[in-house]
Each structure stands twice: as structure tokens, then as C-alpha cells.
Amino acid sequence: MLKERQLTELADIVGEDYFSSEEYMRKLYSQDIAALPGLVHDLLDTSVSAVAQPTTSEVVANLLQYCLKERIPVVPRGHGTSGYGGVLATKGGIVVEMTRMNEIYNIDRENMTVEVGAGIIWGKLIEELEDEGLTVAAYPSSAPSSTVGGWVAAGGTGIGSTKYGGIREQVVDLEVVLPDGQIIKTTKAGIGLFQGYKGLDYMYHPGTDKYQWGPSGHDKPGDDVTGLFVDSNGTLGIITKVKLKIIPLRTIQPMVASFRSRKLMIGALKDILEATRPFYLHFITNDFYRMLGEVDKAPETIGEWIVLSTYEGSDAEVAGEVEKFHHFVSRYGGTVESDEIANHEWAERFYPLRIKRLGPSLAPSEVYVPLEHLEEYLEHLDRHFKGEKYAVEGAIDDLGEVAALAWFLDDERRKISFLMGWYRSLDFIKLGLQHGGRAYSIGMWNAGHSLSFFGRKNYGLMERMKSQTDPKNRLNPGKVFPASLNLSIRFNLLILLVATIAVPVVLWFAGLLVPDLIMAYVPWLMLQDVMSVFIAMVIGLLIGVVVVEIANIVPITFLLAIGAHFMRLGRRIFKGSK
Amino acid sequence: MRRFFTKEFDFDPDKIVLCSNCSTCRWTCTSYEEFGSEAYFAGGRLRLLRSYVERNLPVDDDFVRAVYACSTCEQCVERCPIKVPYVDIVEDIRHKLVESGKGPYGRLHLMGDMVLKRHNPYGEKPEERADWVKSDTRVSNDSEWGYFVGCTASFKRKEIGDATLRMLNYFGIEPQILGEEEFCCCSPLIRTGQIERDVYDEAEDGTKTYVGRLNVGEKINHNMEKIIERGIKHIIFSCSGCFRTVTLDWPNYYRARGGILPFTTQHLSQFLALKIKQGELEWKSSYPERVTYHDPCHLGRHVGIFDAPRVVLESIPGIEFIEMDRAREDAKCCGAGGGFKAGFGDNAINTAERRLEMAIDTGASTLVSSCVFCKLNFMDAIKKRGVEMKVLNLEDLFIDLMGLQGPG
Ligand SMILES: Cc1cc2nc3c(=O)[nH]c(=O)nc-3n(C[C@H](O)[C@H](O)[C@H](O)COP(=O)(O)OP(=O)(O)OC[C@H]3O[C@@H](n4cnc5c(N)ncnc54)[C@H](O)[C@@H]3O)c2cc1C
Numbered sequence: 006m007l008k009e010r011q012l013t014e015l016a017d018i019v020g021e022d023y024f025s026s027e028e029y030m031r032k033l034y035s036q037d038i039a040a041l042p043g044l045v046h047d048l049l050d051t052s053v054s055a056v057a058q059p060t061t062s063e064v065v066a067n068l069l070q071y072c073l074k075e076r077i078p079v080v081p082r083g084h085g086t087s088g089y090g091g092v093l094a095t096k097g098g099i100v101v102e103m104t105r106m107n108e109i110y111n112i113d114r115e116n117m118t119v120e121v122g123a124g125i126i127w128g129k130l131i132e133e134l135e136d137e138g139l140t141v142a143a144y145p146s147s148a149p150s151s152t153v154g155g156w157v158a159a160g161g162t163g164i165g166s167t168k169y170g171g172i173r174e175q176v177v178d179l180e181v182v183l184p185d186g187q188i189i190k191t192t193k194a195g196i197g198l199f200q201g202y203k204g205l206d207y208m209y210h211p212g213t214d215k216y217q218w219g220p221s222g223h224d225k226p227g228d229d230v231t232g233l234f235v236d237s238n239g240t241l242g243i244i245t246k247v248k249l250k251i252i253p254l255r256t257i258q259p260m261v262a263s264f265r266s267r268k269l270m271i272g273a274l275k276d277i278l279e280a281t282r283p284f285y286l287h288f289i290t291n292d293f294y295r296m297l298g299e300v301d302k303a304p305e306t307i308g309e310w311i312v313l314s315t316y317e318g319s320d321a322e323v324a325g326e327v328e329k330f331h332h333f334v335s336r337y338g339g340t341v342e343s344d345e346i347a348n349h350e351w352a353e354r355f356y357p358l359r360i361k362r363l364g365p366s367l368a369p370s371e372v373y374v375p376l377e378h379l380e381e382y383l384e385h386l387d388r389h390f391k392g393e394k395y396a397v398e399g400a401i402d403d404l405g406e407v408a409a410l411a412w413f414l415d416d417e418r419r420k421i422s423f424l425m426g427w428y429r430s431l432d433f434i435k436l437g438l439q440h441g442g443r444a445y446s447i448g449m450w451n452a453g454h455s456l457s458f459f460g461r462k463n464y465g466l467m468e469r470m471k472s473q474t475d476p477k478n479r480l481n482p483g484k485v486f487p488a489s490l491n492l493s494i495r496f497n498l499l500i501l502l503v504a505t506i507a508v509p510v511v512l513w514f515a516g517l518l519v520p521d522l523i524m525a526y527v528p529w530l531m532l533q534d535v536m537s538v539f540i541a542m543v544i545g546l547l548i549g550v551v552v553v554e555i556a557n558i559v560p561i562t563f564l565l566a567i568g569a570h571f572m573r574l575g576r577r578i579f580k581g582s583k
Numbered sequence: 584m585r586r587f588f589t590k591e592f593d594f595d596p597d598k599i600v601l602c603s604n605c606s607t608c609r610w611t612c613t614s615y616e617e618f619g620s621e622a623y624f625a626g627g628r629l630r631l632l633r634s635y636v637e638r639n640l641p642v643d644d645d646f647v648r649a650v651y652a653c654s655t656c657e658q659c660v661e662r663c664p665i666k667v668p669y670v671d672i673v674e675d676i677r678h679k680l681v682e683s684g685k686g687p688y689g690r691l692h693l694m695g696d697m698v699l700k701r702h703n704p705y706g707e708k709p710e711e712r713a714d715w716v717k718s719d720t721r722v723s724n725d726s727e728w729g730y731f732v733g734c735t736a737s738f739k740r741k742e743i744g745d746a747t748l749r750m751l752n753y754f755g756i757e758p759q760i761l762g763e764e765e766f767c768c769c770s771p772l773i774r775t776g777q778i779e780r781d782v783y784d785e786a787e788d789g790t791k792t793y794v795g796r797l798n799v800g801e802k803i804n805h806n807m808e809k810i811i812e813r814g815i816k817h818i819i820f821s822c823s824g825c826f827r828t829v830t831l832d833w834p835n836y837y838r839a840r841g842g843i844l845p846f847t848t849q850h851l852s853q854f855l856a857l858k859i860k861q862g863e864l865e866w867k868s869s870y871p872e873r874v875t876y877h878d879p880c881h882l883g884r885h886v887g888i889f890d891a892p893r894v895v896l897e898s899i900p901g902i903e904f905i906e907m908d909r910a911r912e913d914a915k916c917c918g919a920g921g922g923f924k925a926g927f928g929d930n931a932i933n934t935a936e937r938r939l940e941m942a943i944d945t946g947a948s949t950l951v952s953s954c955v956f957c958k959l960n961f962m963d964a965i966k967k968r969g970v971e972m973k974v975l976n977l978e979d980l981f982i983d984l985m986g987l988q989g990p991g
Binding site: 025029030032039058128359361366416 | 630
């Protein structure tokens with residue numbers, strides 16, 4: 006909890022209208038989109054003390070400086086639509102919500118870029134650009150609700166990514182406020198940033214005119230460090246401005262084809278991807294199709310395996326691509342569906358959650374899997390999740406990877422079974438990795454996959470930058486870089502209580518079962534009178550303290566890895582129970 | 584289904600669990616635009632509600648404020664991929680807050696007090712309800728047509744009642760009006776959750792005396808009885824709020840006939856559109872200006888009347904009709920409804936200003952709407968802004984162009 010003085014000073018920095026420490030605000034900003042099993046909230050403490058909505062980069066800088074000085078943890082936040090726990094507090098502190106920095110600063114037609122405040126909503130930006138005959142090359146399907154800065158920080162691919170790549174490929178330059186309050190431009194600050202912090206120099210032998218060329222590539226000092234901040238979940242700095250690539254607004258032609266089987270659909274996907282350049286290539290499986298049917302939203306197609314392939318470009322380009330599309334669909338015995346269906350499916354691209362009514366809860370999970378392995382992966386899922394109700398959809402990115410997204414139907418009102426069901430989201434990712442895939446986004450829950458996700462070199466760079474600029478880990482702790490749990494007070498007390506009671510009970514049983522053994526070796530453990538029970542309880546309490554200490558330094562990723570096995574078992578037991 | 588929520592908030596759990604937190608509703612939310620925080624949009628409120636009820640937190644003033652800072656404009660439901668019935672839910676929450684004595688917010692309770700005492704939320708004298716009727720207009724006692732005037736046109740904007748009556752007279756209809764027997768339709772009470780509650784008079788020294796029990800059902804059934812007694816078969820409305828409430832809410836309170844009202848309801852825009860379609864309306868003069876139309880939420884999204892007003896406007900000679908950036912299902916709310924203007928006056932005017940901005944962007948000289956509350960709110964915004972823009976309701980335009988203005 007923050008002190009009264011700190012709250013007042015923080016409010017002074019941000020401006021009173023943009024600062025709130027009221028209970029209801031703290032409650033709201035202690036959550037993200039995911040309907041976390043209620044028990045997780047009993048276990049973890051994700052609460053924050055206040056919410057700040059800075060309006061300029063300078064305010065952000067002052068805020069971070071103050072928080073550094075006062076040792077207050079800071080959680081950056083856009084619109085909280087990412088589901089990987091990136092916006093959940095793990096050590097209390099304050100939330101810095103960037104949504105008030107939502108301006109379009111500059112549209113540069115010559116270099117085809119746009120510079121915006123990190124808190125602008127994608128939908129708004131796209132609307133404004135379209136008025137100018139322009140658009141962005143990729144946007145998330147959460148465009149109506151998520152911020153530009155949030156997607157940069159969370160990373161990922163979306164609509165347009167099949168042709169133009171994910172958010173990483175869109176970012177040209179960032180303005181970032183580092184944890185110590187320094188404001189940098191990521192394309193320019195390379196040298197300053199790394200030379201300013203000792204310890205990194207060894208990685209960059211700058212070369213000398215006499216003996217050798219300087220190294221080229223990502224990690225040369227003075228080079229662009231923009232990429233390090235993408236996917237970083239705000240652990241390295243708060244993004245305040247983003248410069249993005251833009252493209253002219255041209256013809257968009259969605260096409261939908263349906264297929265009779267998984268094999269045929271995947272075959273067609275591969276050929277379509279090889280021979281044409283879709284703007285957005287997406288599929289749904291027959292399970293997904295049937296669930297859509299249950300909520301009356303299934304398109305009336307011939308087959309149940311549906312591909313949406315959207316083309317973008319000049320009229321002539323698009324016409325050529327559409328012709329090829331027809332060819333590949335018929336090669337796999339598919340049907341090209343009507344324009345009406347195609348337009349409808351395209352319009353629905355913002356609504357991946359339309360099957361939620363069936364849940365009423367949906368537990369999602371996402372992982373990248375190479376398209377070549379998609380078939381085996383889907384088969385493996387079928388075997389692994391036998392008896393679970395779930396559906397898979399996928400979008401293919403510019404690297405030929407499928408961003409596979411699963412929706413597990415569930416009912417969060419059945420608390421225990423819902424909690425146990427969490428294993429499915431974890432297993433979905435694990436199996437994806439087994440089939441040559443990689444994690445989709447890191448946040449908190451995936452922090453165990455950071456190393457493989459970023460690659461050893463980049464992760465090393467990020468780690469160093471973190472340890473130099475934020476050694477005490479105050480900026481978004483627990484994200485990307487695994488950190489220990491922050492168990493809720495209630496849960497800590499529970500551990501203490503259980504230990505205090507358990508030790509005397511165990512000793513009492515031991516006394517009944519093997520009295521001679523105890524008397525022979527550890528007679529002082531025999532419960533004989535009130536005093537000895539009391540001593541046993543004190544011992545229990547002490548053991549409890551040790552357990553609490555240990556539990557509070559276990560990284561969450563470790564817990565999840567172990568927990569998945571128990572949850573899988575538990576789910577089998579509790580699934581049927583009401 | 585197992586009980587999920589605490590007693591105080593015993594909601595239909597399916598409704599709330601349904602929300603996926605995707606926040607698609609935030610972007611166009613009337614109150615989010617004004618307040619800019621997570622507690623002030625549909626999805627955020629549901630999330631807030633959950634955290635209160637699941638953890639059994641005591642309801643505090645901040646929560647009540649957040650729940651009431653919503654104009655029930657339904658843009659969120661329009662956007663929602665799952666169609667969570669948010670407006671029903673928020674009205675339900677308000678109802679429960681009132682039941683538990685925590686609501687309504689601020690001074691909104693005055694409306695309920697006055698409806699109990701004087702059958703209108705303004706506290707005006709009931710016997711003066713029909714004073715707006717001028718001697719050169721005609722009403723009757725036996726027509727099948729009725730005109731439900733509503734409290735605002737009866738007491739505050741009498742020109743609306745007058746214009747509507749002249750319009751009906753023009754088409755040879757001499758409608759019945761209930762006059763003193765007309766009670767509030769209860770729209771403001773239902774929207775703010777004041778379905779049933781005890782009303783007290785508070786003296787200056789703080790002592791309270793019991794006045795009686797407000798009961799929306801009683802008021803509605805009184806109106807129903809009077810309408811049926813008089814043999815009215817078709818009711819015309821000039822007020823979108825009354826129209827919405829009678830059409831959609833009254834059936835819930837009318838127990839006879841399984842809730843099917845024994846008369847038809849129509850808004851005057853529908854009436855006029857039909858006259859045009861039947862070739863019975865010939866405009867007498869032209870309106871050579873650029874005009875845009877604002878869809879009142881209660882008429883548009885709530886009941887689905889989008890075409891009728893447009894048919895009327897487009898038939899006017901000389902008019903250049905132009906749509907705003909967001910129109911029809913997508914129309915932005917002006918911020919007057921759902922108790923928002925009554926509870927958050929300044930914020931409502933700011934909201935109207937933003938909508939006004941869109942109207943200005945079209946280059947129109949006239950902003951037409953068909954709701955008294957929208958009109959009032961826009962007029963406030965125009966005053967605040969100091970811009971030139973005519974704000975008219977359809978009926979104003981009608982009597983202007985047909986030369987039907989009364990004396991004075
Ligand atoms: C319906 C729906 C569809 C979605 N579709 C896609 C999709 O197609 N592709 C995809 O990749 N994702 C998708 N997502 C996930 C999510 O929307 C994206 O990750 C999103 O862009 C996050 O934006 P946000 O503003 O909500 O960020 P938040 O969720 O608020 O934050 C995400 C992370 O970034 C950090 N952060 C936020 N803003 C800043 C900042 N200014 N500086 C530094 N750090 C910051 C936060 O601390 C957090 O770790 C979808 C989500 C939903 C609900």
C-alpha cells in the first residue's frame with residue numbers, strides 16, 4: 006500500500022483529474038480480460054494502489070522518476086485486452102494507463118509513416134487514416150478496443166499479417182520512457198542507451214580502423230534498438246509514441262472457400278500461401294463451424310472447413326490473385342462460396358468471441374505452429390483433449406506460421422472444474438511447441454518461454470538492459486523475466502494455519518501408529534500433555550513460515566509447469582461435478 | 584442453475600458471465616468518452632459489478648455513480664459480438680440499488696418523489712396538464728386516435744404538444760388526450776431503477792415523514808385503464824422516451840391479455856412517413872437548406888425506427904439531406920437519456936457538443952431530431968458553444984412548412 010503522502014505527490018505529478026486511488030478503480034485495474042479462475046485471485050494478489058493516466062511523455066518521465074525514487078512498482082497498461090497477464094500487478098504499486106495519449110501527431114506521405122500516441126485505439130487510427138486514403142498494413146482483431154502501444158508491447162500478428170507481417174514489422178520508431186525517466190527515440194538512442202550503461206560494452210566491439218570492421222546487425226551500438234521493445238510487455242520502458250508504416254488504401258477482396266476435410270483444407274492453405282499473397286489468410290475447423298451453427302452464426306457453406314483469404318492491392322493485382330485462388334480451391338475439391346458469405350466473414354473478423362454464448366465462459370489459448378506441422382498438431386490435439394469441448398481457428402503469418410487459437414468452452418461458475426481446466430490452455434501451448442512452434446506472446450503466464458521466444462541473443466540483451474536500467478525490477482515485475490509469486494495475504498495465512506494444525510495431528514497419529522519407534526529415537530516428539538501439543542504447534546508455525554518464504558520465491562512459471570499435471574488430473578475428477 | 588451472486592445482487596448469472604471482457608463496446612461508449620476510465624463503459628461496469636458481488640464488497644457511492652453515469656444509449660449492445668443485454672442489466676442493477684436504498688444517484692430521486700405526488704417528474708400541478716391546448720386546435724372525446732403528450736411537452740415544451748396536435752388536425756384527426764388523467768409514462772423512473780420505493784418528505788431539520796409508496800406499475804396501469812376506458816385504439820407519440828416505454832416496457836406491467844397492449848403505438852415520424860407513402864401529404868413550401876438527422880437512441884436503436892424520419896425529411900422539396908459520420912444503428916448518443924442529463928448535467932452537455940461537432944462537420948445548417956430531450960440537450964450545447972445551428976424536431980419542421988403555426 007502506498008502512503009497518503011505518496012498518493013498526493015503522485016496526483017500532483019499526473020494531475021488530479023487523471024489520478025485515482027478509489028477502491029472501485031483499484032478493483033477494476035487489478036484485472037485483465039481473462040476470466041481467471043476465481044481461485045487464482047484467492048491465491049495471487051494482483052491489486053494495485055492507484056491508477057494514473059498521464060497525458061504527455063514528460064508526465065510519464067516524472068512519474069517513473071518518482072516511482073524509482075520511492076520504490077513503487079509500475080504496471081503499464083493500454084486497454085487491458087491482452088490475456089497473458091501482462092497488465093496484472095504482481096507486487097502492487099500503480100497502473101499507468103496510456104489511453105490519454107491518443108493523438109495522431111504526423112502523417113508522413115513521403116516515407117509512408119504515421120506517428121501516434123501509444124494510447125490511441127487501432128480502430129480510431131484506421132478510421133482517420135482511411136479518410137486520407139491510407140491505412141495501416143496490419144492490425145489486431147481487437148482493433149475496436151486495443152491500443153497501438155499495447156499491441157507493440159504485447160506483440161503478435163493480426164489482420165494483414167499474412168502479407169505485411171506482425172506488429173514487429175510495422176514499427177518504425179518508438180518514443181520510450183526508460184525506467185529512470187529518460188525519454189529516448191529507439192532508432193537514434195542506440196549508442197547513448199548502451200554506452201550510458203556500463204557492462205554492455207563487451208558485447209559490442211566497435212571495431213577499429215586499423216584492424217577490423219565494426220560488426221553489423223542488430224546489436225551494434227548506435228543501431229536501432231526498436232525491436233527490443235516490441236514484445237517486451239513494458240518491462241524495459243513505457244512506450245509513449247509509436248511511428249508505424251502505412252500503406253495506401255486499395256481494393257480489399259475477401260474470398261471464402263469451404264472444404265470437406267482437414268487434409269484437403271490444409272493442402273489448399275499451403276498452395277494458396279505459396280502461389281498467392283493473401284493480405285489475411287484464416288481458417289476455422291469443423292468444430293468451430295458447428296459451434297457457430299449452435300449460435301446461428303455459421304455461414305451456409307458446402308463444407309465445414311472454412312478458409313477466408315483476403316486480397317489487397319490494385320484492381321488488376323487482386324483480380325489475378327482471385328483467379329489463382331479459384332484454381333487452388335478446386336484442386337482440393339473445395340467450393341468457392343458466394344461474395345455475400347465472403348463479405349460477411351470478413352466483417353466478422355473483429356468478433357472471434359462470437360461462440361461465447363455456448364460457454365458461457367471461454368478459456369482461450371494461442372500458439373504459433375508451422376503450417377507444415379499443422380495437420381499433425383491438430384490430430385494430436387484431438388487425442389489429447391478427448392472429451393473436452395473446444396474449437397480451433399488459425400491465421401497464417403508472413404513466415405508461414407499458423408497463429409493457432411483455441412477456444413475451450415467452460416463454465417466459470419463451476420469454480421473447481423474451471424480452475425483445473427486451466428491445464429488445457431497450458432497444454433495447448435506445450436503441444437504447439439512440441440510440433441515446432443513458439444509461444445504467441447509472453448506476458449506473465451508465458452514468462453517461462455521467454456528464452457526460446459526471444460532467442461538467446463536478444464533475450465540476453467533485454468536482460469542486460471533490464472538489469473542496468475531497472476535493477477530492482479520495479480517496471481512491470483513478473484513479466485517476460487520470470488519473478489517470484491506474490492501470494493495473497495489470505496493464502497499465506499492459510500499456509501501458516503494448516504502447518505500449525507498439521508504438525509500436532511501428524512505427531513499424534515505417529516504416536517498411535519508407531520509409539521515404540523518414537524519413544525526409542527525421538528521421545529520429545531511424543532504428545533503427552535498440553536505443553537507438548539503447544540510446542541508441536543509452534544514447530545508447525547515455524548515450518549509454515551519457512552514454507553511461506555519458499556512459496557513466495559517460487560517463480561510463477563515453475564508453479565504453472567508443475568501445476569499443469571495436477572490440474573489435468575483434477576479436471577478428470579471434477580469435470581462431471583456440478 | 585446454482586446461485587453465483589450474493590443476495591444483494593441476485594442477477595441472472597447467465598447475463599453477466601456472458602460478457603467476454605473484449606471491450607469492443609468501449610470505443611463508442613457515451614460515458615467512456617466523457618469520463619475516460621474503465622469504470623465508465625458497459626464492459627467495465629459489468630466487470631466492476633462482478634468484483635463487487637463475487638467478493639461481497641459493500642456497495643459504495645463510487646459504484647453507484649459509475650452505474651448511473653450511463654445514458655442507456657445501447658451503442659454497446661449494437662457493437663457487442665455476443666449481444667450481452669447490457670442496458671437491461673444496468674437497469675436491473677439500478678433497480679436493485681434503489682431497492683436496497685443505495686440508489687438512485689444524486690438528486691434523481693426527486694423525479695420519483697414528484698411522480699408519486701403529482702404524477703409528473705417536474706412537480707407541476709396535474710390539473711394544468713392540458714393547459715397548452717390552444718383554442719384554435721381540436722381534441723375530441725370519442726376518437727379512436729389518442730395523443731400521449733408526455734410530461735415534457737405538457738409542462739416544459741408546450742410548443743411540441745401544440746405542433747403535434749396541429750399536425751394531427753391537419754390530417755383530419757381530432758385525437759383524445761388524457762389531460763389531467765394522463766400520468767407519467769414512467770420512462771425516467773424505469774431507466775433509473777425507481778420501480779418501487781418508499782417516498783419521504785424531508786423537513787429542513789432533517790426529520791422525515793412518510794408520504795407513500797411509489798409504484799411504477801400503478802401509474803402505468805392507471806394510464807392503461809384510462810386509455811382503454813376511452814376506447815382509444817391508436818396512440819401517437821411526439822416523445823421518443825414515452826414511445827419506447829409504452830411500446831417496450833408497459834407490456835411488462837400490463838398483466839391482462841398476457842401483456843399484449845390493446846392499442847397500437849406509433850411515433851409521429853412513422854405517422855408522417857405513412858402519410859407520404861399514401862400520397863396524403865403535399866408539402867406547401869420548400870426548405871432549401873442542408874439538413875442532417877440525429878437518431879434518438881430510444882427511437883432508433885431501442886425500437887428500430889430509422890427509416891421513417893428519413894423518408895419524411897427526404898420528401899421535403901429543396902432539402903439537401905446529408906447523413907452524419909455515424910448514423911442509424913451507429914448513431915452517437917447526445918447524452919440526454921437514461922437519467923444522464925438529470926444526474927450529470929454538465930457531462931451531458933459535453934456529450935451533446937461532441938455529437939454537434941459531427942453535425943457541424945456535415946456543413947448542415949439544421950439539425951433535425953425527433954425527441955424532446957435530444958433537442959433540449961442540443962440547444963444547451965449550442966448555447967455553450969456559441970455556434971449557429973438550427974435544432975428542430977420533425978413536428979416543428981412540419982408546421983413551419985405547412986404554415987400551421989398558431990396565433991402568437
Ligand atoms: C477480441 C480480441 C481479439 C484479439 N485479437 C488479437 C490479434 O488479432 N492479434 C494479437 O496479437 N492479439 C490479439 N488480441 C490480444 C490483445 O488485444 C493485443 O495484445 C492488444 O493489442 C493489446 O493491447 P492493449 O491496449 O489492450 O494492451 P494491454 O492489454 O493493456 O497491455 C498489453 C501489454 O503491454 C503492456 N503495455 C501496454 N501499453 C504499454 C505502453 N504504452 N508501454 C509499455 N507497455 C505497455 C502492458 O503492461 C501489457 O504487458 C485480441 C484480444 C481480444 C480481446
